[in-house]
Amino acid sequence: MKVNFLGTGTSQGIPVIGSQHSVCHSLDTKDKRLRVSVWIEWEDKSFVIDCGPDFRQQMLISGCQHIDAILFTHEHSDHTAGLDDIRPFFFKQGNIPIYGHTRVLNNLKRRFDYIFETENKYPGSPGVLPIEVVNNISIVIDSKKIIPINVMHGNLQVFGYRFDNFAYLTDVKSIESEEIDKLKNLEVLVINALREEPHNTHFNLQEALDFITIVQPKKAYLTHISHILGFHEEVQKKLPNNVFLAYDNLIINI
Numbered sequence: 001m002k003v004n005f006l007g008t009g010t011s012q013g014i015p016v017i018g019s020q021h022s023v024c025h026s027l028d029t030k031d032k033r034l035r036v037s038v039w040i041e042w043e044d045k046s047f048v049i050d051c052g053p054d055f056r057q058q059m060l061i062s063g064c065q066h067i068d069a070i071l072f073t074h075e076h077s078d079h080t081a082g083l084d085d086i087r088p089f090f091f092k093q094g095n096i097p098i099y100g101h102t103r104v105l106n107n108l109k110r111r112f113d114y115i116f117e118t119e120n121k122y123p124g125s126p127g128v129l130p131i132e133v134v135n136n137i138s139i140v141i142d143s144k145k146i147i148p149i150n151v152m153h154g155n156l157q158v159f160g161y162r163f164d165n166f167a168y169l170t171d172v173k174s175i176e177s178e179e180i181d182k183l184k185n186l187e188v189l190v191i192n193a194l195r196e197e198p199h200n201t202h203f204n205l206q207e208a209l210d211f212i213t214i215v216q217p218k219k220a221y222l223t224h225i226s227h228i229l230g231f232h233e234e235v236q237k238k239l240p241n242n243v244f245l246a247y248d249n250l251i252i253n254i
Helices: 055-062 083-093 102-111 177-183 205-215 232-238
Strands: 002-007 037-042 045-049 069-071 096-100 128-132 139-141 144-153 156-163 166-168 188-192 219-223 243-245 251-253
Touching: 002 055, 037 055, 037 166, 055 083, 083 096, 083 128, 096 102, 102 128, 144 177, 177 205, 188 205, 205 219, 232 243
Parallel strands: 045 069, 069 096, 096 128, 166 188, 188 219, 219 243
Antiparallel strands: 002 037, 002 251, 037 045, 139 144, 144 156, 156 166
């Protein structure tokens, strides 16, 4: 399995427009973060988690040629606003399967109604095959099983996903013990760590590290990072030996 971090930033990305914060002016490429997303190549299958406003740029940088499915964590714009840019994949492949909570799919139908239109459809628009994700029911795509992980983003339900011995969770603030049980025996866990200060709807750094201690993956990568967390190289020096600050275009093999 190959995991390509397409974006590791928070909702505004880094640099933030108009910001004079020192991290936003860093010359280190690891401090420049597009909106959060990953591309997973699992044997002969290709999955993208979330499709934010930087999707087109991310696809061009990564060289992704085919998508078997897009899995949505939740409906916020930094995770969904790039849906129209699946057009090149649609023109090559036909309707693209998209997976998400019913609430998320309904939200996308309202915002991108022309994509979901079945009659008098504009010929230049993409098409999707929406598929509901239900907690405690695995997604099976050919021989591949993906386990949804139910978490809370403040008061909003969000899905993370487990692929074999890899799990990806973002925008987490709380998680029930029965969902943590689904994360046993991981090689790699990806989890959000917004900043050092507490936040109402996201793990801060200490909460993410505490969660990693509970789950005990062999390695963990932090994502959905704000510029306020600090410079990449400085933050990395403070982390445990098995915890790494993810960065855009990082590729890991599992």
